[in-house]
Amino acid sequence: DAGVTQSPTHLIKTRGQQVTLRCSPKSGHDTVSWYQQALGQGPQFIFQYYEEEERQRGNFPDRFSGHQFPNYSSELNVNALLLGDSALYLCASSLMGANTGELFFGEGSRLTVL
């Protein structure tokens, strides 16, 4: 039973570029949430996707966008990268309506913006 998988694991971009990060949720899960974790900080909620729609959004600018596909996998896109976008981007999957509401995290994609 595969857990949450994310790609790429590491990447380096320069300011102004665009990046796409990918996530495959845990088998049986239908909801994907994206978090940004700066060094030494807690995960900050970016948005959540369910049934291919953005359901909730945190305090992130429109440069951050996403998508969910029919197979429940998801992408996070960031345009016009800034130095401050350097962080670990975590994907978390869950099952909508489940009692526990437990989030299963992937290993993350570490983005460095130069």
Add this chain to the structure above:
Amino acid sequence: GQQVMQIPQYQHVQEGEDFTTYCNSSTTLSNIQWYKQRPGGHPVFLIQLVKSGEVKKQKRLTFQFGEAKKNSSLHITATQTTDVGTYFCAGRNNDMRFGAGTRLTVKP
């Protein structure tokens, strides 16, 4: 908007000592979850508390949810070196918001 505050930011203990981290939300929560993140790893779910005043135990770990469902605590009895990591609370209102975490280091 919803904010989740966590203290202390760091805690260094001698092996065998107890450890407690506290979490406070600016809004009433529907539930609260606790996660542990080892250095270089990703957050791993520990437990969820739902009911007002709920107390749950997992071996040496005790989790409490406040009566007003706005605060929570995690207490570790007799810490071990394997307890090293950052402990996050995450409060759910509409979405799941994480605290900044308490980083625990344990000296053998």
